[in-house]
Amino acid sequence: QIESRAQMSTLPRLKPRKFYDLVVEVALIRPGPIQGDMVHPYLRRRAGEEEVSYFIPSLKPILERTMGVPLFQEQGMQVAVAAAGFTKLQADQLRRAMARKRSHESMNEIVQKLLDGMEANNIPRDVAKQIYHQINAFADYGFPESHAASFALIVYASAYLRFYYAPEFTAAILNAQPMGFYSPSSLVEDARRHNVEVRPIDFTKSRWDHTIEMPDGRTLIPHDGKLSWHNPEPRMENDEPVLRNDDYASCEKDTPQPAVRLGVRLVRGLGSKARVALESALEKGPFTSIGDFVQRVPLDKRSLRALAESGAFDSMFPQERPDRRRRVALWELLAASRGELPLAPMLESPVPSGLVPLKPVELTETDFRVTGLSLIAHPMQHLRDVLKLNHVRTTINLRDTGKNGERVGCAGLVICRQRPGTAKGFVFLTLEDETGMLNVIVEPQRFEPDALLISTSPLLLIRGELQVVQGVVNLRAHTFRALQAESGEEFAKGRNFH
Numbered sequence: 001q002i003e004s005r006a007q008m009s010t011l012p013r014l015k016p017r018k019f020y021d022l023v024v025e026v027a028l029i030r031p032g033p034i035q036g037d038m039v040h041p042y043l044r045r046r047a048g049e050e051e052v053s054y055f056i057p058s059l060k061p062i063l064e065r066t067m068g069v070p071l072f073q074e075q076g077m078q079v080a081v082a083a084a085g086f087t088k089l090q091a092d093q094l095r096r097a098m099a100r101k102r103s104h105e106s107m108n109e110i111v112q113k114l115l116d117g118m119e120a121n122n123i124p125r126d127v128a129k130q131i132y133h134q135i136n137a138f139a140d141y142g143f144p145e146s147h148a149a150s151f152a153l154i155v156y157a158s159a160y161l162r163f164y165y166a167p168e169f170t171a172a173i174l175n176a177q178p179m180g181f182y183s184p185s186s187l188v189e190d191a192r193r194h195n196v197e198v199r200p201i202d203f204t205k206s207r208w209d210h211t212i213e214m215p216d217g218r219t220l221i222p223h224d225g226k227l228s229w230h231n232p233e234p235r236m237e238n239d240e241p242v243l244r245n246d247d248y249a250s251c252e253k254d255t256p257q258p259a260v261r262l263g264v265r266l267v268r269g270l271g272s273k274a275r276v277a278l279e280s281a282l283e284k285g286p287f288t289s290i291g292d293f294v295q296r297v298p299l300d301k302r303s304l305r306a307l308a309e310s311g312a313f314d315s316m317f318p319q320e321r322p323d324r325r326r327r328v329a330l331w332e333l334l335a336a337s338r339g340e341l342p343l344a345p346m347l348e349s350p351v352p353s354g355l356v357p358l359k360p361v362e363l364t365e366t367d368f369r370v371t372g373l374s375l376i377a378h379p380m381q382h383l384r385d386v387l388k389l390n391h392v393r394t395t396i397n398l399r400d401t402g403k404n405g406e407r408v409g410c411a412g413l414v415i416c417r418q419r420p421g422t423a424k425g426f427v428f429l430t431l432e433d434e435t436g437m438l439n440v441i442v443e444p445q446r447f448e449p450d451a452l453l454i455s456t457s458p459l460l461l462i463r464g465e466l467q468v469v470q471g472v473v474n475l476r477a478h479t480f481r482a483l484q485a486e487s488g489e490e491f492a493k494g495r496n497f498h
Helices: 005-014 019-028 031-035 039-046 057-066 073-084 088-099 104-120 125-140 145-164 166-175 184-193 271-282 290-296 301-309 325-336 344-348 360-371 384-389 395-401 444-456
Strands: 211-213 219-223 226-230 259-261 407-418 427-433 436-442 459-469 472-482 495-497
Touching (some): 005 019, 005 039, 005 427, 005 436, 019 039, 073 125, 088 104, 104 125, 145 166, 166 184, 166 211, 166 219, 166 259, 290 325, 301 325, 301 360, 395 407, 395 427, 395 436, 395 472, 407 436, 407 444, 427 444, 436 444, 436 459, 444 472
Parallel strands (some): 407 495, 436 472
Antiparallel strands (some): 211 219, 211 259, 219 226, 407 427, 407 459, 427 436, 459 472
């Protein structure tokens, strides 16, 4: 509910201190309040930069809790009653008009009644127009207070889990994909920046879904909407795992933390048949060798290649160099799967010494191509030395040391593009590098000449002017340049919203 670029830019300015602040936050960044020019007045009043005022004294009881700014549909109805003398029936007609998807026509029928009513109450016409403007904005998607409160509860619960149970939250949200603004790659990068240990796909330990590995060696597995433990067994009550603080250490930051084990579901292109075969085999326990895998899971060569390239078999070859293990696994898989049945002698044949190790950039490229994320390196890490020479700074450096009005350069994966209908042609990008994320504002006149480049390039170098306001850091873009790291960035697809 509050993970959009606009919401995340507003949160540091709003500084929620109580639950109702979250209710306001949810309702504030909506087309209605934005078009009604309510966002910035509320934030200024919240920060003490602007005096709280009401158009007329009779509106104070209605708008006091939102600092004189109407944010909810109910307030619009109450304002109509207090300012224009509407009856309850007319106020309900106003609510119905505001609730319809295409309510402008219905709203226009009520406009004159509003203005006439305010004139009859001796409200100056310029004030009446301002009141009408704010009420009319709710026709462009304003929130009922009850809806905002319901979503705020989701916000609070999610934030609580993310802070106190970060590994569990990470595994759960990865298992719920696809959803939200951010890809699994961005979610994993963010989790690791918040000290969550994320472990790679490993067929000796992984399941189909992402799981939680406890410090004592137990694994918590989601299945059919429930949780179950994998050996060793925990204390049990009514045949259900007992989840207590000594089982879950993530709420105590100074104790050993659970880790997230990535699941096989990340591997792209397996298909429904491969999923069924893998899930069925994994229910009987992890795989112990390449031969064991081939015997239990009938897959085509394309799927076998994808699994080997994902690194899922790496731990079965501890004697090999880490950068050779994926090639060795692929060799062994293809050898073991020849013919209708695996031939055991093929497993004992020596692996050719000429298998060339994968370079770090090739490992990153393979990870992104096969799974959409990499635990080895972010694509930007392979360009960082060159970027430093060209005075391109990291996002964390800009957030920590950047100054308002400073001319800077920043580069990263474009993980999100937004062009809201209420933004008057402005485009908003989110850049991600190995240190974090940065919001980028692109003015219409800057976007049009480079529209194709901005819309299609996975990696961008952007230079422009830094904006630092109340702890919120944005980059107002001036120039754009596509970058190539050859590290699989084209497979890290950004999510675009309009």
